[in-house]
Amino acid sequence: MTLTIVSLLPRLQNTNGDAQNAHVLAARARWAGLEATVVDVESAQALPSRVDAVVLGSGSDSALEPSRAALLTMHDELRRWGTEGVPILSIGTGWELLSWGVELHDGRSIEGLGILPGRAVPRAGRVTGDLVIAAPRLGALVGFENHARDYVGAEGSPLGRVRAGHGNGRDSGQEGAVMGSVYGTHMHGPILAKNPVFADHLLSTIAARSGQEYTPGEQARTVDGYAAAARAAQLAVAGVSVPVS
């Protein structure tokens, strides 16, 4: 059975290569001997009949409205996937759109889809830089953040505790939001490549739901060696020392 990874709105929501996380999942699944494919979905019509995981990246603020309109056509599906335990990884403004809502600097607000608890609120000035968090079960997650809003209301179920960087802000000391297998994070770019433990956690869920088993392939060992070196360099720059796992 072919695993189908949906890359949601890659045209509007792919700042900094966020959408490539879908390809990371598919590549690792193939290295493990599973069949996997990535389907780009820009509108509800393009949804495949089977969905094993969803990746929704970040976009510019001008894309918030059109992206929301496109997501609304898939509102039922998103709710159903969230309830059924289909892993959904949302990043940056993609996450904000899945929240209760986005409050903009000019006082307007955009209603979210309500898949994840919490909302995005304005902060004074943009934050960019390395973001390192300690996540339960996943250990240290390393990424790069670039956002102009904080996130409130996820205090009961964050992705992890901030070790370096800003994260959700408002003195929460937390980063991201998790509900079941739905994840929201500020970590841009190919975080699943940089954090293979996170990728493999999602892949185990995906495989189990489809009645298969996931064991990282031989190629993953080589590639994860590059990830480990990249993580080590970034952790050193961020001034975080963590046990290497």
Added chain:
Amino acid sequence: MRYAPAILVGRLTRFAARLRKPGGGSAVPGLVVNRIAPGYLKRTLSGFPQGLVVVSGSSGKSTTTKMLVAILRAHGVDVFTNPSTANISQGLTSALLEQADWRGRVPGDVAVLEMDEGHGALVMQGVDARVVTLMNVMVDQIDRFHDSEMVAGMLARIAARAGEAVVVNADDAYLERLAARVRPGVAVHRFGVAQAVLATAPRGLGYTETSESRLEIDEQRPGVRVESVDGRSATLDDGRDRVTTSLPARGVHYAVDAAAAYATAHAVLGDRFSAKLTTEALSSIPAVFGRGERATVRGHEVDFVLVQNPASYQLNVDSIAPGTEQILFAVGSDVRDPSYFWPTNAASLGRVSVVSGSKAAEAALMLAYDGVAIDRVEPDLDRALDDFLAMPTPANGVKTIVFTADSMRRTRAHLGLAGAE
């Protein structure tokens, strides 16, 4: 007279800086003069008899500026221009000081300046330009420019300084929207590619948003269109003349740069413009170091390929012949976070001999997910270069070094290659 003391101080600073570091310290005199005579830059830039021409945008502005200067000089125009490394305010002032007399006056009929899109809006405050040329909107530095809206906004502020004409890339939807909002009386000239040319770039030209339709030229819409690109040769059409020119390197983006320079020269020269002189000037531009250049190093032919942003990365990687046996791939500290390169696809490389540079691990991670086999990761660039060049001559293809700007500078220094910028 008013700037004489500041100029003197600037000169002395430059002298001192060169004693300390031969060939270097070029921005310091500008910094000093900007501090003690804050109006100097503004006043001098606005003071050229035939005006100021500014070239900005995310990618291609260096090449376009060089081409435009060559075209104007071929028409007998005395041009002041800035080296591409001096495209922010202190560097710009330093460049002016190089040419200034003791009162600070800079000779030249017209100034052609390459302007950094980030600093340009600030530098251009209160400066009047005749013509502003905008290349494209791309987001190529995640930690510097946060999104394309921001880049477009900065370019709009630069364009607002144009009194006579703006020249925009018609294939860039952001710039087309910007052109629709120019002040009354300001002419819009355009450049772009024909559909057939766009079709040869399977992943597009790298603009954040590509226009739906291609440029059509007529009396109301002056412009230049790239009709075809064949290796280092391109055919341009301005609605009256159709010319074929050689390019400084292979690639559609160089043809676009040539079209931009051509269209800008037309806007600047008006009736004095000659398509023949323009073509000759474009064809006389030497190949650019690191941009598809081939050199003989330590007894081997080596191709140097510079990648500056996702667009040039994709175009240049695609232009490397499949099956090229020996490739060194170096990403340096100029790339703060390589995430924005991930949407590109380097699968066509197949195999890379050495991945190097201070971001070697990040680069290897990205290549590996593209399905590229990696023989070795060696973060020490000097060692990587030595070992790579010591490998026997490849049976297939030429030794090819792909690098970012920082790694290019280090490579150049290590191999003792002349700086071409």
